[in-house]
Structures are given as structure tokens and as C-alpha cells.
Amino acid sequence: MNKKWIVLGTVVAVVVAFAAGVTVFTSRSNQEVKQAVQTNSDALVRPHSPIFGNPAARVTIVEFLDPSCETCRAFYPIVKRMVNASFGQVRLVVRYAPLHQGSDTAVKILEAARLQGKYWEALERAMATQPQWAAHDRPQPEILWDLIGDIGLDTAKAKADANGPAIDQLLRQDVADMQALKVNRTPGFFVNGTPLREFGEAQLKALVDQEMKKVGSP
Amino acid sequence: MSEERAAALNGKGRNAMFWTPLFLAWLIALLATSGALFLGEVMGKTPCMLCWYQRIAMFPLVLVLGVGLFTSDVRSARYALPLAGVGWGVAAYHLLVFWGVVSERLVPCGQGSSCADADVQVAGVVPIPLLSLAAFTGILVALCVARGMARGSARGEEA
Numbered sequence: 001m002n003k004k005w006i007v008l009g010t011v012v013a014v015v016v017a018f019a020a021g022v023t024v025f026t027s028r029s030n031q032e033v034k035q036a037v038q039t040n041s042d043a044l045v046r047p048h049s050p051i052f053g054n055p056a057a058r059v060t061i062v063e064f065l066d067p068s069c070e071t072c073r074a075f076y077p078i079v080k081r082m083v084n085a086s087f088g089q090v091r092l093v094v095r096y097a098p099l100h101q102g103s104d105t106a107v108k109i110l111e112a113a114r115l116q117g118k119y120w121e122a123l124e125r126a127m128a129t130q131p132q133w134a135a136h137d138r139p140q141p142e143i144l145w146d147l148i149g150d151i152g153l154d155t156a157k158a159k160a161d162a163n164g165p166a167i168d169q170l171l172r173q174d175v176a177d178m179q180a181l182k183v184n185r186t187p188g189f190f191v192n193g194t195p196l197r198e199f200g201e202a203q204l205k206a207l208v209d210q211e212m213k214k215v216g217s218p
Numbered sequence: 219m220s221e222e223r224a225a226a227l228n229g230k231g232r233n234a235m236f237w238t239p240l241f242l243a244w245l246i247a248l249l250a251t252s253g254a255l256f257l258g259e260v261m262g263k264t265p266c267m268l269c270w271y272q273r274i275a276m277f278p279l280v281l282v283l284g285v286g287l288f289t290s291d292v293r294s295a296r297y298a299l300p301l302a303g304v305g306w307g308v309a310a311y312h313l314l315v316f317w318g319v320v321s322e323r324l325v326p327c328g329q330g331s332s333c334a335d336a337d338v339q340v341a342g343v344v345p346i347p348l349l350s351l352a353a354f355t356g357i358l359v360a361l362c363v364a365r366g367m368a369r370g371s372a373r374g375e376e377a
């Protein structure tokens with residue numbers, strides 16, 4: 001009888017220690033991310049980044065996005081709806097976190113479309129067709145050119161732009177900022193500089209509401 | 219076989235000496251399991267292929283030995299030994315890969331994290347496969363001691 005209590009007591013002790021470790025670790029890493037944001041506040045939004053919604057909105061959602069990431073694909077309509085439902089109070093700034101193989105090529109294609117004013121069409125098409133071109137074991141970002149063929153791009157110009165130095169520089173800057181801000185999973189959200197730590201749709205909405213209250217109602 | 223001896227082998231004997239080493243083996247497995255879960259689920263390190271095989275050997279030990287402790291059944295050591303042995307082998311192989319003795323090309327590492335990665339370290343110093351090997355070694359030794367003690371006490375009661 002006594003021995004059973006030793007076993008149970010040990011299990012309880014280890015579970016408690018585990019939970020304590022989780023609390024310590026998460027609060028420490030939250031602190032690290034907060035600090036990274038504070039010391040690199042200019043890394044959140046760069047003038048080169050695509051903006052969805054009212055550019056003068058008082059609440060800014062920064063999303064570090066990987067075009068090959070399934071969760072980014074699932075979140076895209078959610079974030080878009082949040083911006084559209086905010087009556088110009090919320091805007092989305094898209095940053096890139098090309099964590100998968102082939103994502104960098106996809107980003108370059110999207111940015112080339114942006115130079116011709118077709119960015120959101122291209123992004124939505126890329127998200128919709130993600131299962132076709134972004135299989136993680138065999139990514140084929142080049143077929144994106146065909147998949148976005150009908151949005152009205154000057155493909156020859158776009159292909160030249162995609163391999164040009166301007167887009168390459170933009171991508172490098174985004175990757176550097178992603179590392180500075182300790183974004184290692186996508187989508188990585190920041191709302192007015194506050195990182196979304198516990199991931200989820202409801203959590204993102206709560207964070208946006210919280211930041212909305214902070215800046216005051218119109 | 220006398221009833222007494224059978225009882226002693228099952229560990230129902232009065233002086234179940236083997237319980238302490240059995241408990242130690244279980245405790246090591248419990249700590250290793252929670253440590254692996256902490257590294258993977260909390261710290262977000264993706265387990266590599268070889269890590270998974272070690273987990274497959276380590277996690278059941280907590281349950282098998284836990285039931286053995288609850289019923290004071292030394293035979294649980296017999297069921298745990300193959301798991302611990304296989305885990306020990308995989309951990310030793312993993313350590314060789316980590317130290318570069320064995321080329322990683324031979325290892326079935328798919329995409330994701332590499333088994334020879336420097337990220338396979340705790341606090342940047344101790345390689346995780348070394349911890350794993352130490353844990354499996356401790357479990358094996360403790361299990362053998364437990365079995366030895368059970369045999370010893372069985373013989374003692376017979377005499």
C-alpha cells in the first residue's frame with residue numbers, strides 16, 4: 001500500500017515539475033520575444049511591405065507569411081475578413097518568412113506580380129492552388145507562373161523582375177527581420193507590436209480587440 | 219516449484235528487495251519521458267527519426283514498470299528489458315552519428331530535423347543522445363539488479 005503512494009507521489013511530483021517548467025519556459029520566451037520587438041521595433045514594418053486595408057488604420061496586424069504554409073493558407077481568409085470588418089481601423093502588413101523549400105521563389109513571383117499591381121490576385125491564387133505547387137517534399141513554385149497566368153500579367157517582364165535585385169533585397173530584409181524578431185513559425189502575428197504568443201483564431205481576434213481598445217474608439 | 223518460491227518470483231514475498239531498483243529504473247524512464255516531452259512539445263525541438271525510435275522504446279517503460287511497481291511484480295523487469303535494450307542500441311547509434319563516427323547518409327533521416335544537428339543538445343553542452351544513452355544504461359543496470367535480487371531472495375527462501 002505504502003509503495004503505491006510512493007509511485008503516485010512521484011508521478012504527481014514530476015507532473016508538477018513539468019508544469020512549473022512550462023510556465024517558466026513560456027514566460028521567459030515571451031519576454032525574449034517582447035524584448036526582440038522592443039529593440040527591433042523598426043523591423044516590424046518596412047516601407048516596402050504590401051499593405052491590405054486602410055494604410056492609415058490605427059491597428060496594424062503584421063503577418064509573417066510563408067506562401068507554402070498550410071496554416072497561413074487557412075488564416076488568410078480569417079485575417080482578410082478581420083480587416084474588411086473593421087471599417088478601416090485595421091490594416092494588414094504582409095512580411096515574408098520563407099521557411100519552406102521553394103517559398104523564396106514563390107515570394108519572388110508574388111512580388112513580381114505586385115510590381116504590376118496584381119499582388120492580391122496573385123497571392124489569393126497562390127493560396128488557393130497551394131496543394132498543387134507547394135508539396136513540402138517536392139515543391140514546384142515555378143508552376144505558379146502557369147497557375148496565375150490568367151490574372152493579366154506581362155509574364156516576360158514579371159519573370160525578369162522576379163530575378164531582379166530589388167525583389168531579392170526585399171526578401172533578404174524580410175528574412176533578416178524575421179530572425180531579429182525571433183519568428184520561427186508561420187504565420188507569425190504581431191498586432192501593433194505585440195506578438196501573438198498563444199496561437200489561434202480566437203486569440204488573434206482577442207489581441208486585435210485589445211489593441212483596438214488601447215488606441216481608443218473613434 | 220513450491221508455492222513460496224513462485225510467490226517470491228512474482229515478488230509477492232515479504233522481503234521484496236527488488237522494489238527499490240525497479241523503482242529507480244521506472245524513475246529514470248519517467249524523467250527521461252517528461253524531459254523528451256518538454257524538449258519536443260514545450261521547447262519546440264522537432265524530434266529527428268532516431269529520436270523517435272528512442273522515444274518508442276522509452277515511453278512504454280514508464281507504463282510497464284509502473285504497473286510492475288504497483289503490483290510489486292518483478293516480472294515486469296523481464297518485459298521491460300527488451301525495450302530498454304533496443305533503446306540503448308538506438309541511442310548508442312545516434313551518438314555515433316552525432317559524433318560523426320557514422321556518416322549521416324546511412325541514417326534514415328527524412329526532411330525536418332537532422333540527427334547529427336548541433337541543435338540536438340541541451341543547454342548547448344550535453345548532446346541529447348548521450349543523455350538518452352545514460353538513461354537507458356541506468357535502466358538496464360537497475361533492471362538487472364532487480365532481477366538479481368529477486369532471484370537471490372527466492373533462493374534464500376527456498377533454502
